[in-house]
Amino acid sequence: MSPVPPGSPLPAPDDSLVRRSSGEQAALYIRRLIFDGRLRQGDRVPQGDIARALGVSRIPVREALLSLEREGWITIRPHRGAFIGSLDxxxxxxxxxxxxxxxxxxxxxxxxxxxxxxxxxxxxxxxxxxxxxxxxxxxxxxxxxxxxxxxxxxxxxxxxxxxxxxxxxxxxxxxxxxxxxxxxxxxxxxxxxxxxxxxxxxxxxxxxxxxxxxxxxxxxxxxxxxxxxxxxxxxxx
Missing domain, CATH: 1.20.120.530 (GntR ligand-binding domain-like)
Incomplete structure (x- = not known):
C-alpha cells in the first residue's frame, strides 16, 4: 500500500460515524486513518485537522486519544503530543x-x-x-x-x-x-x-x-x- 503524501488533506468522514458520540466518532475516524495508511507508525496525530474534518472541538479528539492509548493504537507523550504506535x-x-x-x-x-x-x-x-x-x-x-x-x-x-x-x-x-x-x-x-x-x-x-x-x-x-x-x-x- 503506497504511503499517503505528507500534507494531504484528511478525507471526509463516512456514514459509519453517524449516530455515535463525538468522542466515538473521533476514535473511529483516527483508527480509519491508521487503517488506510494516512497515519503511520511514529506520525504525530494532527488533532486540529481531525477536529476540523469532523466539525467538532478538540475536546472529543482528546477524549478519543485517551481511549486509543488504552487500546494500544497511539502513545501520548507529555508536552509532545500523540503519536501513532506500532500495532502488535x-x-x-x-x-x-x-x-x-x-x-x-x-x-x-x-x-x-x-x-x-x-x-x-x-x-x-x-x-x-x-x-x-x-x-x-x-x-x-x-x-x-x-x-x-x-x-x-x-x-x-x-x-x-x-x-x-x-x-x-x-x-x-x-x-x-x-x-x-x-x-x-x-x-x-x-x-x-x-x-x-x-x-x-x-x-x-x-x-x-x-x-x-x-x-x-x-x-x-x-x-x-x-x-x-x-x-x-x-x-x-
Missing part, C-alpha cells in the same frame, strides 16, 4: 480470542437455556447468510445472530463485558476483511448444529473457533497493509 500482531489475535471466550460463554449459556424457537430463528439466519453476499446485509444478520445468543444467555454481566470491548477493524468488518463472510457462514452453521444438538461445550468451542478464524483474517489483512511493521520511525522520547 499477537494483541490483534488475542483480541479475537477474547471475543471468542466471551461469546463462547454466551453460547454455552444459551444452549443450556435453549428453546425450539431459538434453534428455528438461528436456522433462518444461517440460511439467509448462505444466500447473502452484500456486506451490509451480512453485518446485520451477524448482529441478529449474536443478539439472539446473548438474549437467550440472559446475562447482564456479559453485555457489560462486551460494551467494554471495541472493534479492531474501523468500519464494516465484512466489507473490509477478505474471507470474513465465508468464515461467518461456516462458524454460524457450526454453532447452530451444536445448539440443535443441545451440546453447550460444542457451541462454545464453535464460537471460539469462528472468532479465532476472524482474528487470523484480520492479522493477515493488517500484515498486508503494513500495520505490523517490524521497523519504522521511532516515537519521540
Amino acid at each position: 500482531e499477537a494483541a490483534v489475535r488475542d483480541h479475537y480470542a477474547l471475543y471468542g471466550l466471551v461469546f463462547g460463554f454466551a453460547a454455552r449459556r444459551a444452549t443450556e437455556r435453549r428453546t425450539p424457537e431459538l434453534a428455528n430463528r438461528l436456522s433462518d439466519l444461517c440460511a439467509a447468510l448462505q444466500r447473502e453476499d452484500d456486506p451490509a446485509a451480512v453485518a446485520e444478520l451477524n448482529r441478529e445472530f449474536d443478539r439472539l445468543i446473548l438474549e437467550t444467555a440472559s446475562s447482564p454481566r456479559l453485555r457489560a463485558v462486551l460494551r467494554a470491548m471495541v472493534g479492531v477493524v474501523p468500519g464494516n468488518f465484512f466489507a473490509l476483511v477478505p474471507g470474513a463472510i465465508e468464515a461467518e457462514r461456516a462458524g454460524s452453521r457450526a454453532i447452530l448444529d451444536a445448539v440443535r444438538a443441545g451440546d453447550p461445550g460444542r457451541a462454545a468451542d464453535a464460537y471460539a473457533r469462528m472468532l479465532r478464524r476472524q482474528g487470523d483474517l484480520v492479522a493477515l489483512l493488517f500484515r498486508e497493509r503494513g500495520l505490523f511493521a517490524a521497523s519504522g520511525p521511532q516515537l519521540p522520547v
Whole structure:
C-alpha cells in the first residue's frame, strides 16, 4: 500500500460515524486513518485537522486519544503530543480470542437455556447468510445472530463485558476483511448444529473457533497493509 503524501488533506468522514458520540466518532475516524495508511507508525496525530474534518472541538479528539492509548493504537507523550504506535500482531489475535471466550460463554449459556424457537430463528439466519453476499446485509444478520445468543444467555454481566470491548477493524468488518463472510457462514452453521444438538461445550468451542478464524483474517489483512511493521520511525522520547 503506497504511503499517503505528507500534507494531504484528511478525507471526509463516512456514514459509519453517524449516530455515535463525538468522542466515538473521533476514535473511529483516527483508527480509519491508521487503517488506510494516512497515519503511520511514529506520525504525530494532527488533532486540529481531525477536529476540523469532523466539525467538532478538540475536546472529543482528546477524549478519543485517551481511549486509543488504552487500546494500544497511539502513545501520548507529555508536552509532545500523540503519536501513532506500532500495532502488535499477537494483541490483534488475542483480541479475537477474547471475543471468542466471551461469546463462547454466551453460547454455552444459551444452549443450556435453549428453546425450539431459538434453534428455528438461528436456522433462518444461517440460511439467509448462505444466500447473502452484500456486506451490509451480512453485518446485520451477524448482529441478529449474536443478539439472539446473548438474549437467550440472559446475562447482564456479559453485555457489560462486551460494551467494554471495541472493534479492531474501523468500519464494516465484512466489507473490509477478505474471507470474513465465508468464515461467518461456516462458524454460524457450526454453532447452530451444536445448539440443535443441545451440546453447550460444542457451541462454545464453535464460537471460539469462528472468532479465532476472524482474528487470523484480520492479522493477515493488517500484515498486508503494513500495520505490523517490524521497523519504522521511532516515537519521540
